[in-house]
Amino acid sequence: MYRSVIDAIGNTPLIRLKRASEETGCEILGKAEFMNPGQSVKDRAGLFIIRDAEEKGLLRPGGVIVEGTAGNTGIGLTVVAKALGYRTVIVIPDTQSQEKKDALRVLGAELIEVPAVPYKNPNNYVKVSGRLAEQLARTEPNGAIWANQFDNIANRDGHTRTTAREIWEQTGGKVDGFVSAVGTGGTLAGVAIGLKDRKSGVKIALADPLGAALYSFYTEGVLKAEGSSITEGIGQGRITANLESFSPDFSFQVPDEEALPIVFDLVQEEGLCLGGSTGINIAGAIRLARELGPGHTIVTILADYGTRYQSKLFNPEFLRTKNLPVPEWMDATPQIPV
Numbered sequence: 001m002y003r004s005v006i007d008a009i010g011n012t013p014l015i016r017l018k019r020a021s022e023e024t025g026c027e028i029l030g031k032a033e034f035m036n037p038g039q040s041v042k043d044r045a046g047l048f049i050i051r052d053a054e055e056k057g058l059l060r061p062g063g064v065i066v067e068g069t070a071g072n073t074g075i076g077l078t079v080v081a082k083a084l085g086y087r088t089v090i091v092i093p094d095t096q097s098q099e100k101k102d103a104l105r106v107l108g109a110e111l112i113e114v115p116a117v118p119y120k121n122p123n124n125y126v127k128v129s130g131r132l133a134e135q136l137a138r139t140e141p142n143g144a145i146w147a148n149q150f151d152n153i154a155n156r157d158g159h160t161r162t163t164a165r166e167i168w169e170q171t172g173g174k175v176d177g178f179v180s181a182v183g184t185g186g187t188l189a190g191v192a193i194g195l196k197d198r199k200s201g202v203k204i205a206l207a208d209p210l211g212a213a214l215y216s217f218y219t220e221g222v223l224k225a226e227g228s229s230i231t232e233g234i235g236q237g238r239i240t241a242n243l244e245s246f247s248p249d250f251s252f253q254v255p256d257e258e259a260l261p262i263v264f265d266l267v268q269e270e271g272l273c274l275g276g277s278t279g280i281n282i283a284g285a286i287r288l289a290r291e292l293g294p295g296h297t298i299v300t301i302l303a304d305y306g307t308r309y310q311s312k313l314f315n316p317e318f319l320r321t322k323n324l325p326v327p328e329w330m331d332a333t334p335q336i337p338v
């Protein structure tokens with residue numbers, strides 16, 4: 001029995017991805033992070049950031065946790081905050097899916113939508129959340145903290161201490177590679193540290209969407225972004241504190257045209273309904289499998305549940321506005337007479 005929802009965070013299963021494994025001759029395994037109570041990998045960050053603040057004496061009962069987030073971290077923080085008696089104030093760019101905003105409101109987060117502007121703009125959601133936290137720390141009776149997921153390494157540590165250990169135990173140490181996209185870098189760098197500690201030869205790969213700058217940084221040494229992606233929660237333009245002193249063994253740049261068909265096939269053929277970042281992750285795992293050759297075991301992250309993107313990724317009209325391929329089944333009308 002779990003004492004609270006918090007005990008249900010982590011210890012997610014590893015699911016063999018059938019088509020990706022068969023196509024490459026490798027075992028490609030997905031860590032089912034969509035099975036966390038907040039339905040994403042970010043529940044872990046939420047939990048470790050809050051626990052770290054508690055241990056440092058920064059959070060008082062009834063205190064406020066402020067964060068700028070594409071949504072999933074806000075959901076993870078709010079699930080944990082509610083269970084522990086804190087409030088959350090969440091700043092989200094207005095471009096993020098309606099479903100994530102709705103989930104945040106249902107969970108009881110106090111939601112502030114801001115226009116999506118680049119990080120260097122002082123009105124970027126991350127910077128707005130930092131300023132708001134400072135203000136609320138002065139005005140709220142029980143104080144406030146800034147979760148600061150990008151530069152708070154409690155995020156990365158959570159993955160080193162849980163995700164990496166779980167992957168190691170679940171594969172019995174038979175893991176040759178790990179691949180993931182980056183939002184904050186907590187998952188990729190945190191798992192990399194935990195796996196390399198146990199087996200230095202394990203290969204770590206970055207899968208970067210278009211519009212992110214890390215691929216060019218790790219291949220040419222310059223932060224340079226080109227193109228765009230409809231994926232949410234990933235696509236970093238700077239070296240966050242979570243990425244400091246990290247460098248991948250391989251870097252792949254994955255266009256949406258390669259990633260999205262993987263997501264669509266997974267629903268239809270394997271019953272796995274997942275978000276767009278998971279498509280980037282699995283495309284990266286397939287590319288790493290091709291680099292390493294058959295017979296290897298490669299783990300990646302099934303980052304969040306697909307119903308979170310019904311109005312975008314799983315909406316043919318939306319895909320057409322972005323000139324992205326629409327799978328046939330998405331347009332089909334049911335043929336069963338009633």
Ligand code: PMP
Binds near residue numbers: 041073185
């Ligand atoms: N996928 C999704 C759907 C996410 O919300 C996030 C986090 N923003 C990530 C991947 C990336 O995780 P991380 O922040 O640990 O790099």
